[in-house]
Amino acid sequence: MRSKREKRYWLFKSEPSSYSIDDLLNDKKTVWTGVRNFQARNHMREMSTGDQILFYHSSCKEPGVYGTATIVTTSYTDPSQFDAKGEYFERRATQENPIWSAVDIAFLAKLDKPVLLSSIRLNNKLRNMKILEKGSRLSITSILKEDFLEVVDMVS
């Protein structure tokens, strides 16, 4: 069912050593669990099917955008918060009152070459991207459609 709402655009950070664009390419689809930041969680709750994602690699040798993905579910309760043995366990969460959310994302494309943070920084059109803000740590940020298109266009 197509939503009437305008498509939104997001940037997802991931450390490639834990989950990379190649992992997403292999999996085709994955559940984005383990987000433990309220701002990022609230962003997930605003997402809907068809929203577009820039897939960003952080904490690595060459941080930057490596691919694209799309949202394939609306947000739902992140099951990892109930796993007492897991690293994402949340003691305050109950089935009746869960705290954290997850979404499913699907692979769209791997960029022919990454658009590195260093070149994003040099592109004046992208100066408003939150990824450029000093001390920016938010793992999911909202971006403009123009930013999404511009980054993808920088590959060629």
Add this chain to the structure above:
DNA sequence: GCCAACGTTGGC
């Protein structure tokens, strides 16, 4: 490995 910046926690 360093360290600045940030979000969260918990004592008061």
Add this chain to the structure above:
DNA sequence: GCCAACGTTGGC
């Protein structure tokens, strides 16, 4: 409700 202390993030 404040805020210091702490742990984490992430670029360099």
